[in-house]
Each structure stands twice: as structure tokens, then as C-alpha cells.
Amino acid sequence: MRSRIRRTTGAALGVALVGGLLTAVSTPALADTSLPTPISDDRAADSAAAAVDLAPGQHLSPEATQWRYHDLAQDPAGDGDLLSWTLADYDDSAWPLENGPFGALRGEKVDVSGQPVTTLLNQYKAGTTSNVETFFFRAEIDLDAAELADISRLTGTVRHDDALAVWVNGEKVGGFLDDAFDPTLGNMQYLGDSRSAPIVSSVNVPGDVLAEGENQIAIALYQDRASSSDIYFNFESLDTVAIDEPLTVSDVVLNVGSDETTRNVAWYLNDVADGEVQWAPASAYDGVTFPANATSTPSARTGQTHDGRFYHHATMGPLTENASYVYRVGTEGSWSEVHEFSTGAFGTGAFEFFMIGDAQIGSSGNVERDTAGWTNTLDVAEEMFPDAAFIHSVGDQVERAGAENEYVGFLAPEQLRTMPIATINGNHDVGTTAYETHFFMPNLDKDFGNSGVDTRSQGNYWYIYDNVLFIGLNSNVMDVATHEAFVEKVLAEQGENADWVVASLHHSMFSVANHSINQNIVGLRNNLSPVLSELGVDVVLMGHDHSYSRTRVMEGRTPVETWDDQLEVHPEEGQTVYVTGNSSSGSKYYDIRTPEAIGAADPNGYNYVAKAWQEYVPSFAHIEVDGDVMTIASYRTDDRSSFDEVVVHRAGAEEPEVTSPFVDVPTDSLFFSEIRWLFERGITTGWPTADGGAEYRPLDSINRDAMAAFLFREFGDEGYRAPETSPFVDVATDNQFYKEIAWLAENEISTGWATPAGAEFRPLSPINRDAMAAFLFRIGAPEGYVAPAVSPFKDVTDTTAYRTEIMWAAEQGITFGWIGNDGTAQFQPLSPIARDAMAAFLSRMIQGPLES
Known part of the structure; x- marks a missing residue:
């Protein structure tokens, strides 16, 4: 006896139509005594089928459809034809009859990656924790002559873990992750891949596979390996696509062409049809009606996809440079949305x-x-x-x-x-x-x-x-x-x-x-x-x-x-x-x-x-x-x-001469790369010279106002507006670096010195190396940073001011200090920082230390 899901006339076997609702029932031939092994109470707890109202054109749903299923680690074909179990005359009367979703997680009836399980599958071979290789499901849909005449195809979705194959009336209509199937090994095979959650695949059943009356659907669900933790199957929907229904365009993607004068485009249709891409200058599109004089190119490649849809590939071109185009893909009466792209200079x-x-x-x-x-x-x-x-x-x-x-x-x-x-x-x-x-x-x-x-x-x-x-x-x-x-x-x-x-x-x-x-x-x-x-x-x-x-x-x-x-x-x-x-x-x-x-x-x-x-x-x-x-x-x-x-x-290209932006920084200077980087970032322009050049003055100490300017140009917001009242008594609002200094104060990078008259910034004083480390720390260090117990520098002890900040700078490779005469590293925290060292500090903080 075969399971039956009927939507039209009442049935003597399998289902009955009651008040227009689809109700699944069991006949005596489907009694539990026919099963090869009894079903536990846990597995059968949700077996009762409720009355379900299937919408016109709907053929399957988890609530309405009961599936015959086989989970006993046995090939249902036995010694016979490999696909005999997919045919309508196969006797599945001994198989249990239940609603989906079906599944198991480590042998238990619990959600699988958030997906519900109604019927527990027997995940393991008897007496082991080794997975059953393949699970089998069968159900029928009935189609009368009027329904069949209206059907172009059936389309639906199935959620599964792992691989899955679908047959209708003995003809395979879909295969998902089952490409390694070897017919010489029979139906019991591990297939698929070791991934985490059930996936959703599209199923398309061509109209010419269907017949008037009963149509047999058969499913093979494959475990990917003996040790897999879960198994899952839920045929979520199967609906009619009418002959006169417009085609669905999906999966549109714009690809590169053979060169910059062309663009390739790929898309899917849900049925067999000629396809084309149409494109036109964007200026010709009014936002409503696609230009009548658009250029059209037919699909260069088309064919059936692994899930039963049909892919199309086409090319747009030749295109002109610095232009904008609109395009759409599909076929007459079924078009995608209109999309726009632009070309650059060629x-x-x-x-x-x-x-x-x-x-x-x-x-x-x-x-x-x-x-x-x-x-x-x-x-x-x-x-x-x-x-x-x-x-x-x-x-x-x-x-x-x-x-x-x-x-x-x-x-x-x-x-x-x-x-x-x-x-x-x-x-x-x-x-x-x-x-x-x-x-x-x-x-x-x-x-x-x-x-x-x-x-x-x-x-x-x-x-x-x-x-x-x-x-x-x-x-x-x-x-x-x-x-x-x-x-x-x-x-x-x-x-x-x-x-x-x-x-x-x-x-x-x-x-x-x-x-x-x-x-x-x-x-x-x-x-x-x-x-x-x-x-x-x-x-x-x-x-x-x-x-x-x-x-x-x-x-x-x-x-x-x-x-x-x-x-x-x-x-x-x-x-x-x-x-x-x-x-x-x-x-x-x-x-x-x-x-x-x-x-x-x-x-x-x-x-x-x-x-x-x-x-x-x-x-x-x-x-x-x-x-x-x-x-x-x-x-x-x-x-x-x-x-x-x-x-x-590029190899083989003439190497440009390496030049310095500053007359006083030769290319072989200790920090030449860092100073050039500072210039190229727009952090410093130096001082102009009489002959039209510029000086950096690398060995000069950097003053606190210039340091504020350096930091603001790298880390500040160009849209920042300084307050009308200065945070420092010694920095007037018309100071050339007032904006930069105010930004330091507002972001708590510098608080200055407290005096009876108010906070002082001391803009023209040189900045010491320890204070520079503190400024960079306040900009870049993670919250809660804890300094290492041992200092890498002889002159930075537990009582040194800004010890934590100096330790962070050392760990980040921002500073390496000097090697003293006794072979130990020194930081010299109270020494003014020179302008070349300042360039090195900033460069290392942003792009990492140079290995030299």
C-alpha cells in the first residue's frame, strides 16, 4: 500500500476529503502490525495528522503531507533494480507513515540547528553510534486532468542535511550534494559534506514528468559520514507553476567581461525560455519605461541548473568609457528589475x-x-x-x-x-x-x-x-x-x-x-x-x-x-x-x-x-x-x-629615482622612509627655503604645538570645530594651532599643567619622550591595558612617570630606545623628542615598525 496525499476527489486509501480539508487517514493495511519493527512512543508522538487546508495549486506541506519512510539501514531495493523503490508499484506498506519535519540530533528528538523535528529518525545502526547511511521517503500527489493541463511545472523547497535526491515517477528531478553517488555501491552510501546546518534547496518538477492520477515522489536523504551528529529532512512546499504564469527571474549578478569594454551578466529563470539582456544609456531611462531602442543580446549560454531551474549567461558590449548604463535581463513578459552600472576611463x-x-x-x-x-x-x-x-x-x-x-x-x-x-x-x-x-x-x-x-x-x-x-x-x-x-x-x-x-x-x-x-x-x-x-x-x-x-x-x-x-x-x-x-x-x-x-x-x-x-x-x-x-x-x-x-x-619598469621632499633629509638618513611617509600623508610640510625647497629640521626638538598639529592631521576629524573659549590660558583662540590644541584637550589626550591662573599647554616648549608616549597611548591603546611586569628599558622603573604608556609603546614596536654603553636598552623618558624620532613614532603606530 502506498501513502497518498490527495487534493481532489475523496480517496478509498490513504486520505479523505472532509469539508474541503485534506485529512490523512490510515487504512487497515497500514496498521502497526505491518511494520518490520515497532515504533517507540517517542517517535510516534506526533504522528496524528490534523485537518489541513491546502491552497489551490499547493501539493505538499509539512502539515498536510504524510510520508512513508525507511530508516532501518537496509537498501530498499534489496537485490533488485537500484531505483525500484522510486516507482509507483513499489510496496512500501511496511514503512512507517508520519508527518515531517524528520530528523535527529545525536539520536535525540530535538531541534537541529534551530529547525524543528516532528518525527524522530533512527539515526544509528542497531547497537552502535555509527550513522545509517541513507534514509528513504515516499509520498504521492494526485492530479486530475484539469490540474495537469494547467501545470507548466511544480516548484518548491526542501530543507535537508546532508545530501538529497528527488525522483518523481521514477525520474530524477533534483540532486543536492549527491554528485559522488556510485551506483555500483547500491543505495546505502554516505554522501554530502560535513557542514553545520540544514540547507534549503529548490526543487523543480517539469510538467512532462507528471501524469494524470497518482504521481510518486521518492526522496533519498544521505548522511555525509558515519560520525555525523545530525540528520534532517523537511519538504517545505511544492506548488503549481501555471502554463500562463510569468516566469520568475532571479539570481541576477553582474560579472566582469573579457575587458573593460564589456560586462557579463548571469541570471536564473524558473522554466525553459529564451533569455536576453537589454541595456541602454542611463540617460534614456525615465525610471518607469525601459528604453524602446535598448540594445539586446541573447543568452550565450543556457541550461538546467543542479536544482532544476535554468541559467542564462549573456554579454553587454561594446561599452563606451565614462558612461552610465541601465540593464535588465529575462525574456519577453518576464523581466528583472532595472539596474545601473558605470564604466571608467579606458x-x-x-x-x-x-x-x-x-x-x-x-x-x-x-x-x-x-x-x-x-x-x-x-x-x-x-x-x-x-x-x-x-x-x-x-x-x-x-x-x-x-x-x-x-x-x-x-x-x-x-x-x-x-x-x-x-x-x-x-x-x-x-x-x-x-x-x-x-x-x-x-x-x-x-x-x-x-x-x-x-x-x-x-x-x-x-x-x-x-x-x-x-x-x-x-x-x-x-x-x-x-x-x-x-x-x-x-x-x-x-x-x-x-x-x-x-x-x-x-x-x-x-x-x-x-x-x-x-x-x-x-x-x-x-x-x-x-x-x-x-x-x-x-x-x-x-x-x-x-x-x-x-x-x-x-x-x-x-x-x-x-x-x-x-x-x-x-x-x-x-x-x-x-x-x-x-x-x-x-x-x-x-x-x-x-x-x-x-x-x-x-x-x-x-x-x-x-x-x-x-x-x-x-x-x-x-x-x-x-x-x-x-x-x-x-x-x-x-x-x-x-x-x-x-x-x-612592476618588474621591468624603469624604477623612479627616490627623492627626498626635504633638502635637509638625505635619502640615506636614518629615518628617511618615516619622514617621507609623514610628508606623503600630509602631516608635515616643513619650512620653505629661499630656493623654493623645504626643510624638515630632523634633529630639532618638536614643540608641543607642532606635535598637536601632527596628531590632529593623522587622527583628528577635519570637520572638528574648536570651542570659542580656549581650554588653556596660554593658547589664544587666534593661535595658528588653536584648533589642533583644543582637539587634544577635548579628547583628553592632553590636560596640560594646572596653575593658579588656569590650565597651561605651554605650546612652545619641547615635548619629552615620555609625554609623547602618553599622548599616543591615549589615542591608540585598548581600554584596560595592563603593562608587563618587567620593563625592557633600564631607565624605566616601577616609579617612572608614564611607565604604562612607555611599556605599551614598546610592545607595539613604536619605540625601541637606545642600546647604552653597558649593553642595556634605555628609553631616556625626560629627553625632548627630535622631529625625526617623532616621524618614526607616528609611522610605526600607523603602519607598524619597519623591519630595518
């Missing part, structure tokens, strides 16, 4: 873009929270750098390759319709074809970077933007030879059309956290990096390790030591800089491993890092290309501060 060799690390929506177990973090990162990045041309994501867009609810989260930010994105195929993306149908990467070549598994996303690609050739490698395929051949091919065909070569892959070769010791990563590090250097790749952008790192300039696997600080580098041919992005959503972070741990796992040791950073905050990189110079600056999204910046001069 052929100038100057543009900027964002590098985004793993968004990995869903990794935290909370898709909504991850989506909010990801959206905030793009909002912050765009607000800070509104002229960025595109986004480059280094992989792991989602947590689970087939999780369409996670793709909904990744595609949620409006920037993905207005700013083109290039994506890299990550290890969490590769498991289905969803990645390659969601994104239309230009010049995709599946002859390279291909594992040979048709149900996975495959291939390498390239594009050129202005003077940079970008090469995307599918590092899920770790065969160095395939990537070497692809890069060689692209360079032979396109190398003369660009000045820079930037490669990108997901699996960071030079990371510092969890994956840095994985032997497959160590293998890429030692085998692929020499190839990329030899082929002339200038910069490599990577992800995967949920922490930030930047290498020294690398010649193959060997670090180049020419630039001690590694903050501005001039690589030669065959030398490369590698940057690894941290999480862009906050969904997951990894702790940085010790140098000893990484070195122990790599025969070449741990010798490659110039900067490692992990503060468990979402971040992004802003990359600016200006001719032969590429500046890569990375930012936190909470306070928008920069935690790393490197200036890379």
Missing part, C-alpha cells in the same frame, strides 16, 4: 578594485548573520572608495556548494548588480555546478583546471582590465602542470596586451593559519610558486585560510631580502608578491599558527611572511593600479583603519 593604466576574501555564507551556521556581514563589507568598501571598478572574490562564496539559500545571501548586496564581480572557484563552491551557472566568468576554458567530474564546477579563465591581465585558476585541481600550461597559453595569446600579470587562486600557498601546514598546500607552495615566478606573474591574490597574510617578494619559493621593510618593493623579472585575504563576512576565522608549526610542516621552512594579521574582524583590500605602480591596502570594516599596505613597482 586605456589610462589607472584604476582601482576590491579584493574580497572568503565570504563563505552559511559557515557560521547563520546565513542571515553572514549575509549581513558580507553586505556591510561591500557597503563600507564602496563608501570608502566609490570609484572602484570591480570586485574580485578569491573564492568560497558559500559554505555548501549546492545551498541555494546561501547563494541568495551571497547575491543579496545590491553592489553585485551595479559593480561587476570576478569570482574564484573555492573548495566550498566546487562540489556542484552551481558555481559555474551562477557566475559567467569570461574566457572560461575547461580544458584546464578540470577534475573530470561533470557534476562539479570546472575550468580556468582570464580577463584583461586596462593594463592588467587577470588569470583565474581552479586550485581545487592541484595538478601544477594543468595550471602551468594554462598560464603559458594565456600569456602567449594575451601577454602583449597588458603590463601586469595578476593570478588568482583560492587555496593560498603562502598562508599562516590552519591550512598552512596541509601537505597539499605545502605542495602548491613549493611547486606552483616557482612556475608562476618563472612565467612572469607579478602578484597573486588568494584566500582559503581565513586570516590575512602578505609575503615578502618571492623568487619562486625563495624570499628576496632586498627591501628590509617590504612596504615598497621593486621586484625584478621572475619575482612575485602573494596576498591572502581574510574573511569578508565574519562567518569564520582561523587562528594564526606559530612559525615553528608551519616550518615543521614545510621542508623549506617558514621564511616567506612580511605581514600576518588576525583580529577577527571582516576586512577587504583596496587595490589601486597607477601605471607601473600597484598599491595594495587592506582595511578593517569596523573602524575602517588600514592594517597593511604595500606598494609594488
